Amino acid sequence: MTHIYKIISQSEWRAAEAAGLFNGAAVDLADGFIHFSTAEQVEETAARYFAGQTDLLLVAVDFTKLGEALRWEVSRGGAPFPHLYAPLSLETVARVDPLPLGADGLHDFSAVLK
Structure with a gap:
């Protein structure tokens, strides 16, 4: 396992692409770090914090490229x-x-968690 996952709205991700990095969603900015989940955790995260929301993306990040800012x-x-206690470089995004x-x-992870 080298990937961790971020659930994000399409509009937030498009803004990150335009900026060239992702500083975090509102909850991340409030908490002072970017929240991620492992493959084993992400479905519960979706059910708990994103229930019923459409227009979402699942961003897979290679955590081995994040260095000491990842805790x-x-x-x-x-x-x-x-x-992640730093902005997310888009160069670390696998998909x-x-x-x-x-x-x-419920969110359907069947095509994205293989």
Whole structure:
């Protein structure tokens, strides 16, 4: 596993692409770091914080390129979550995929988490 994941709106990501880096969503800016999830955590993150939202993207980042600004900190359920204490360079992004809602109303990760 070398990827961590960020769920983001299409408009936020397009702004990051235009700027050449991602400083974080509103929650990231408020907390002082960019929130990420592992592949094992991202579906629960989507259900908990993005329920029912459309127009989302799943950004896969190669965490081995983030250096010391990436910290693994205990969060939800006592599990370590990846937090980035710096802007995200778009050069570290491995892929960006749509994150649609399935027929059950939950986000469908089947095409993006392989």
